[in-house]
Structures are given as C-alpha cells and as structure tokens.
Amino acid sequence: MVTYRSPREWERMRDAGRVVARILASVRDVAEPGVPLAELDAVAARVLKEHGATSPFLHYKPSWAPVPYPANICVSVNDVVVHGIPGTGLLKDGDLVTVDAGARVGGYCGDAAISFMVGTADAGGLRLIEVTKGALERGIAAAVPGNRIGDVAAAIEGAARAAGFGIADGSGGHGIGTEMHEDPSVPNKGRAGRGMRIKEGLTIAIEPLVTESGRDATRVLDDGWAVATVDGGRAAHFEHSIAVTGDGPMILTAL
Ligand code: MF3
Numbered sequence: 001m002v003t004y005r006s007p008r009e010w011e012r013m014r015d016a017g018r019v020v021a022r023i024l025a026s027v028r029d030v031a032e033p034g035v036p037l038a039e040l041d042a043v044a045a046r047v048l049k050e051h052g053a054t055s056p057f058l059h060y061k062p063s064w065a066p067v068p069y070p071a072n073i074c075v076s077v078n079d080v081v082v083h084g085i086p087g088t089g090l091l092k093d094g095d096l097v098t099v100d101a102g103a104r105v106g107g108y109c110g111d112a113a114i115s116f117m118v119g120t121a122d123a124g125g126l127r128l129i130e131v132t133k134g135a136l137e138r139g140i141a142a143a144v145p146g147n148r149i150g151d152v153a154a155a156i157e158g159a160a161r162a163a164g165f166g167i168a169d170g171s172g173g174h175g176i177g178t179e180m181h182e183d184p185s186v187p188n189k190g191r192a193g194r195g196m197r198i199k200e201g202l203t204i205a206i207e208p209l210v211t212e213s214g215r216d217a218t219r220v221l222d223d224g225w226a227v228a229t230v231d232g233g234r235a236a237h238f239e240h241s242i243a244v245t246g247d248g249p250m251i252l253t254a255l
Pocket residue numbers: 056057058060069074083100111112113174207239
C-alpha cells in the first residue's frame with residue numbers, strides 16, 4: 001500500500017534526512033586508509049545519539065535475511081555493492097567505499113548513501129562515482145507528478161548503460177516514511193512509461209547501484225547480508241530520500 005504524505009510530514013522527514021546527511025558527512029570526514037570499519041560505525045552511532053535519533057538499519061530483519069542487521073550503517077567496499085557490514089576490516093589506500101545511512105527521528109525515517117575514494121583515487125573509480133551520482137540526479141529529476149516509476153528506472157539505467165556501466169540485478173529504491181522500507185519499490189532498471197503513476201505526496205528513496213564492469217550479476221556473501229559483484233568488479237551507490245511536491249522533487253537527505 002502506497003502512503004502519500006502531506007507537506008507537514010515532508011518537514012518531519014526532512015528532520016530525519018538532515019541527521020542522515022550529518023552522519024554521511026561525519027563518516028566521510030574520518031574515512032582514511034588504516035581506519036577500522038567499526039570506527040565508522042561508531043562515528044555514526046555518536047551522530048545519531050547527538051540528535052536523539054536511532055538507526056533503522058540496526059536489528060532490521062527483512063524476511064530474506066538470516067540474521068538481524070548488526071550495525072548502524074552499511075559500509076560497502078570495492079566489489080561489495082550494498083549492505084556491507086562494518087565488521088573487523090580496515091580501510092586501505094585506494095578503496096572505493098560506499099556509506100549508506102539511515103535515521104529515525106520522531107517516528108519518521110531518512111535513508112541516503114554516498115560513494116567516495118579513500119586515499120589515492122584512480123580515474124576509473126572517480127568516473128564510476130560521478131556516473132552513479134549523475135544516475136541518481138537523473139532518477140530524481142524524473143520523479144515528478146504525471147511520470148511513472150518506470151520513468152525513474154529508465155533514467156537511472158540509461159545513465160549507467162550510456163557510460164558502459166551496469167546496474168546490479170534486483171537493486172532499487174523504495175517508499176520511505178514511518179518505515180524505512182515501504183511501497184512502492186523503485187527499480188533501477190525498467191522501461192519508461194511503465195509502472196505506477198507518480199503523484200504529489202509520494203516519498204521515496206532512489207538508489208542506483210552501478211557496476212564498473214557493465215555486468216549486473218551479484219551474489220550474497222556468507223554473512224547473509226553483503227551483496228557483491230560476481231565478477232569482482234567494483235560498484236558505486238548514491239541514494240537520496242525525496243518527496244514529490246507540486247514544485248518538483250524535494251531532497252530530504254541534504255544538509
Ligand atoms: N539503503 C539501503 C536499502 O534500502 C539500506 C539498507 S539498510 C539494512 O536497502 F539494514 F538493510 F542494511
């Protein structure tokens with residue numbers, strides 16, 4: 001069931017979204033070669049606490065997951081596409097890192113992600129990051145009243161494929177509001193003109209997951225959560241939560 005939300009609710013989601021943006025900025029700030037992934041999670045926990053917020057990721061257990069999610073944020077490195085658990089590893093020079101963060105404030109949720117290079121950046125990694133960010137921008141621009149969910153999907157997929165990159169199988173965004181994951185699902189690939197009509201009040205997270213090799217196949221790692229490319233190539237991920245307003249898409253997870 002899709003819930004359409006009022007401008008008043010957009011403002012409450014904006015409060016949650018601002019905390020998400022602060023988490024991402026703070027984590028990015030400390031992300032350097034040699035830093036433990038667990039330290040990144042600790043930084044996120046501190047920001048959440050400072051704002052009286054909680055993580056909708058922590059202890060989250062969708063039906064497909066074998067165990068509840070054990071951390072506050074996801075940290076997905078290199079060939080890990082999404083849902084990397086910040087466990088025992090250290091960041092190393094040249095890593096392509098995605099941080100995905102959520103916050104629940106006063107009953108409303110925000111969800112966003114950024115990718116960046118740690119230490120020495122290679123041109124290929126930077127291009128993958130820029131194209132993925134551009135795919136998110138194109139997807140957001142398509143989220144206007146009168147369009148359909150397939151227009152968002154086609155915009156994202158078109159941006160990735162035009163650059164020779166792939167879109168991770170099964171990946172996509174989702175409705176967001178009082179729960180982190182609500183209807184509708186917002187696939188990262190599909191055909192323009194298809195799917196549910198987009199109306200004012202729709203609040204969704206849009207999140208392209210783009211692969212450098214151009215191949216889309218993924219597999220779930222042994223921890224039951226992390227999703228990696230099958231071919232070992234890198235992936236990047238950007239996400240914003242947005243509200244569809246009469247004046248166009250409003251980004252809820254900006255600072
Ligand atoms: N942005 C991610 C998603 O919507 C956040 C997942 S949180 C986790 O899938 F708890 F599932 F890891």
